[in-house]
Amino acid sequence: MDKRTKILKAAMELIAENGFHGSPMATIANRAGVGAGTIYRYFADKDVLINETFKEVEGRLNGVLAENYPADRSVRERLYHYYIGLIGFFIENPMEFKFLGQYYDSPYGVALRREKIFSQSSNDYGSETIKSLFEQGIAAGEIKDLPIVILFALFIGSLISVSRDHIFGFIQLDRRLAEQTADACWDAIKR
Amino acid sequence: MDKRTKILKAAMELIAENGFHGSPMATIANRAGVGAGTIYRYFADKDVLINETFKEVEGRLNGVLAENYPADRSVRERLYHYYIGLIGFFIENPMEFKFLGQYYDSPYGVALRREKIFSQSSNDYGSETIKSLFEQGIAAGEIKDLPIVILFALFIGSLISVSRDHIFGFIQLDRRLAEQTADACWDAIKR
Amino acid sequence: MDKRTKILKAAMELIAENGFHGSPMATIANRAGVGAGTIYRYFADKDVLINETFKEVEGRLNGVLAENYPADRSVRERLYHYYIGLIGFFIENPMEFKFLGQYYDSPYGVALRREKIFSQSSNDYGSETIKSLFEQGIAAGEIKDLPIVILFALFIGSLISVSRDHIFGFIQLDRRLAEQTADACWDAIKR
Amino acid sequence: MDKRTKILKAAMELIAENGFHGSPMATIANRAGVGAGTIYRYFADKDVLINETFKEVEGRLNGVLAENYPADRSVRERLYHYYIGLIGFFIENPMEFKFLGQYYDSPYGVALRREKIFSQSSNDYGSETIKSLFEQGIAAGEIKDLPIVILFALFIGSLISVSRDHIFGFIQLDRRLAEQTADACWDAIKR
DNA sequence: GATGAATGAGCTTTCATTCAT
DNA sequence: AATGAATGAAAGCTCATTCAT
Numbered sequence: 001m002d003k004r005t006k007i008l009k010a011a012m013e014l015i016a017e018n019g020f021h022g023s024p025m026a027t028i029a030n031r032a033g034v035g036a037g038t039i040y041r042y043f044a045d046k047d048v049l050i051n052e053t054f055k056e057v058e059g060r061l062n063g064v065l066a067e068n069y070p071a072d073r074s075v076r077e078r079l080y081h082y083y084i085g086l087i088g089f090f091i092e093n094p095m096e097f098k099f100l101g102q103y104y105d106s107p108y109g110v111a112l113r114r115e116k117i118f119s120q121s122s123n124d125y126g127s128e129t130i131k132s133l134f135e136q137g138i139a140a141g142e143i144k145d146l147p148i149v150i151l152f153a154l155f156i157g158s159l160i161s162v163s164r165d166h167i168f169g170f171i172q173l174d175r176r177l178a179e180q181t182a183d184a185c186w187d188a189i190k191r
Numbered sequence: 192m193d194k195r196t197k198i199l200k201a202a203m204e205l206i207a208e209n210g211f212h213g214s215p216m217a218t219i220a221n222r223a224g225v226g227a228g229t230i231y232r233y234f235a236d237k238d239v240l241i242n243e244t245f246k247e248v249e250g251r252l253n254g255v256l257a258e259n260y261p262a263d264r265s266v267r268e269r270l271y272h273y274y275i276g277l278i279g280f281f282i283e284n285p286m287e288f289k290f291l292g293q294y295y296d297s298p299y300g301v302a303l304r305r306e307k308i309f310s311q312s313s314n315d316y317g318s319e320t321i322k323s324l325f326e327q328g329i330a331a332g333e334i335k336d337l338p339i340v341i342l343f344a345l346f347i348g349s350l351i352s353v354s355r356d357h358i359f360g361f362i363q364l365d366r367r368l369a370e371q372t373a374d375a376c377w378d379a380i381k382r
Numbered sequence: 383m384d385k386r387t388k389i390l391k392a393a394m395e396l397i398a399e400n401g402f403h404g405s406p407m408a409t410i411a412n413r414a415g416v417g418a419g420t421i422y423r424y425f426a427d428k429d430v431l432i433n434e435t436f437k438e439v440e441g442r443l444n445g446v447l448a449e450n451y452p453a454d455r456s457v458r459e460r461l462y463h464y465y466i467g468l469i470g471f472f473i474e475n476p477m478e479f480k481f482l483g484q485y486y487d488s489p490y491g492v493a494l495r496r497e498k499i500f501s502q503s504s505n506d507y508g509s510e511t512i513k514s515l516f517e518q519g520i521a522a523g524e525i526k527d528l529p530i531v532i533l534f535a536l537f538i539g540s541l542i543s544v545s546r547d548h549i550f551g552f553i554q555l556d557r558r559l560a561e562q563t564a565d566a567c568w569d570a571i572k573r
Numbered sequence: 574m575d576k577r578t579k580i581l582k583a584a585m586e587l588i589a590e591n592g593f594h595g596s597p598m599a600t601i602a603n604r605a606g607v608g609a610g611t612i613y614r615y616f617a618d619k620d621v622l623i624n625e626t627f628k629e630v631e632g633r634l635n636g637v638l639a640e641n642y643p644a645d646r647s648v649r650e651r652l653y654h655y656y657i658g659l660i661g662f663f664i665e666n667p668m669e670f671k672f673l674g675q676y677y678d679s680p681y682g683v684a685l686r687r688e689k690i691f692s693q694s695s696n697d698y699g700s701e702t703i704k705s706l707f708e709q710g711i712a713a714g715e716i717k718d719l720p721i722v723i724l725f726a727l728f729i730g731s732l733i734s735v736s737r738d739h740i741f742g743f744i745q746l747d748r749r750l751a752e753q754t755a756d757a758c759w760d761a762i763k764r
Numbered sequence: 765g766a767t768g769a770a771t772g773a774g775c776t777t778t779c780a781t782t783c784a785t
Numbered sequence: 786a787a788t789g790a791a792t793g794a795a796a797g798c799t800c801a802t803t804c805a806t
Binding site: 401402403483484487488526528529531532534535536538539540541542543544547552553559562563566567569570571572 | 592593594674675678679717719720722723725726727729730731732733734735737738743744750753754757758760761762763
Binding site: 021159 | 210344
């Protein structure tokens with residue numbers, strides 16, 4: 001693993017566990033097995049490091065969601081793919097989930113979301129495609145005619161809550177339970 | 192307003208905007224219009240201040256939810272009361288919403304949630320009663336027979352997502368849209 | 383007990399136990415059962431309070447030493463009176479001993495000693511009289527012809543060391559042992 | 574001189590002159606010619622710095638006492654070596670003397686003395702050996718059969734008093750006077 | 765390129781002192 | 786006369802960042 005990747009991994013794990021201010025640069029360097037100064041050869045400052053860490057995680061997440069994408073199946077099945085895929089990714093990558101949680105509720109994440117939404121180029125959690133699925137579903141009369149943002153909130157909000165409860169140990173989520181949750185979520189958005 | 196209240200308010204607002212470590216005690220004191228040392232006459236340390244701030248907000252939230260509670264109406268209407276009430280509170284009190292977001296995703300909030308869930312005495316976001324509403328609904332065959340935690344996630348997750356999108360300006364939520372969202376959420380949990 | 387006395391007592395005890403910086407004015411006031419501001423009605427500031435506390439203890443010590451003073455006995459017996467009297471006072475008043483220890487090794491005590499020695503009016507630990515006893519003893523050929531300061535060091539140094547060891551529990555000093563120590567000390571200074 | 578040594582020296586001098594709380598870390602750093610944060614690269618906190626400073630001084634003192642130790646001479650001459658050696662060290666190193674005075678009368682020193690005395694491994698001021706000299710002297714009938722602690726008090730108490738009087742300028746101690754004092758002290762402990 | 769020792773601004777907290785009541 | 790709430794300067798300590806090696 002090259003130094004840059006090791007630094008990103010160390011940052012992600014540390015921030016997931018301890019938050020931003022529980023993750024000094026020296027500790028990140030230490031965990032990455034590099035010198036403290038070395039981080040600055042790859043990232044201009046801590047803000048940049050954090051944003052790059054986010055991008056790396058987002059990239060992997062999008063990669064997983066793109067796998068086995070049932071492009072030729074119904075809107076419902078494609079949404080299902082995302083719902084189950086996201087829960088699966090989070091459960092298998094609890095560090096990444098926690099990191100994203102830290103990130104989204106911080107100034108970093110808020111700025112990012114604002115930028116994405118207003119620039120219309122959003123693919124947050126793969127959402128651009130999710131958005132288009134909603135649009136197709138609405139057009140086809142399959143999905144409630146609500147603002148996309150509302151549909152998105154129903155979709156993503158439940159999914160994140162459920163994943164968090166699993167990761168923090170409040171419930172044991174298996175495949176069947178995840179599917180039941182996805183079905184319930186579908187009930188929320190289907191017409 | 193007495194000094195204690197002014198300090199709590201200043202802490203809540205600053206933390207809402209800047210997070211815990213973007214809120215030095217000196218700045219809180221400054222915004223509250225008191226000396227730095229004065230905070231320590233009311234709160235033992237920063238942790239205590241933060242937890243007391245949470246309790247104050249939680250108290251007000253529970254107060255609002257208790258108003259006009261339709262105790263003699265159907266389970267659906269009572270859940271509706273909570274859903275709309277929570278969204279209403281958050282929209283009218285965006286600082287409080289942001290503060291709670293900071294708090295819940297911090298070690299403070301995680302510890303609290305763990306304690307509440309496992310001690311069974313939870314009234315997180317008024318959730319004890321929500322929990323009992325779910326139980327009644329399940330018993331009556333009105334609500335899906337899913338784990339309470341899942342139902343809770345569907346309920347609270349969507350509600351928070353929607354509130355956040357409004358507060359961050361991604362959507363303009365009015366009474367009608369809130370009700371439509373509540374209806375959609377009901378579709379998710381109803382049998 | 384009047385307020386002034388209560389404050390002096392509280393200061394002495396607290397300083398004995400915790401040193402100067404372990405004794406905030408607020409704590410002294412608290413222990414004395416008065417308001418924090420009240421101290422300043424009796425003492426200009428903390429320095430004055432500490433110096434007055436010293437004077438009070440010194441006064442009581444001198445009072446004890448003056449009791450049953452064998453003015454008409456031999457130099458040896460009069461020195462003996464001081465030696466045993468000082469040890470006795472310290473053992474019965476360990477707080478006072480510890481306070482004096484704090485005081486003597488602090489800037490307060492050094493300044494005081496300097497002042498006393500150079501002003502020739504010293505009666506530090508009753509020392510003026512001790513000094514005159516040494517002078518009489520030297521003149522009579524009973525005591526070694528050494529500088530008074532040296533004799534004083536032999537006398538007071540051993541006495542304090544022994545008292546401290548008792549107070550800190552390193553030895554159990556009874557009357558007989560105290561007398562043996564006094565005898566040994568006499569051997570040091572006698573010709 | 575390396576940074577660690579400069580910090581130890583600065584701490585020792587400042588504490589000697591002003592005591593522990595008259596010696597802020599910032600001032601120590603300043604006098605040592607290093608940044609405030611630098612101290613913490615070498616010492617975990619102020620307590621550790623103080624204890625390490627003590628150990629450094631103690632080490633040098635023990636080194637001096639070990640020089641030219643007359644191992645094959647009489648008990649009296651060996652005690653003499655310590656007595657004169659200690660006075661000599663203190664007079665040549667008044668800062669170190671004052672520092673040790675601060676240290677011994679502080680919680681640090683009391684804890685240390687307690688530990689040393691009860692653990693029997695004491696070499697406080699080189700005292701383990703002094704203690705064994707007392708034991709040999711008692712066994713040989715040369716020294717009074719008093720508790721070691723008492724003998725030690727007679728020995729060390731006078732020595733410290735005399736050194737302090739010299740350092741504070743109350744007397745001018747030369748070799749001859751030091752020896753006379755040592756002789757007087759021997760009179761105190763010899764049978 | 766890589767390092768990690770060094771830095772100092774900035775943090776939380778304490779406490780001697782003041783002053784309105 | 787007595788109070789104790791309020792203050793803010795100053796303390797110990799952390800950590801993002803730099804730079805000589």
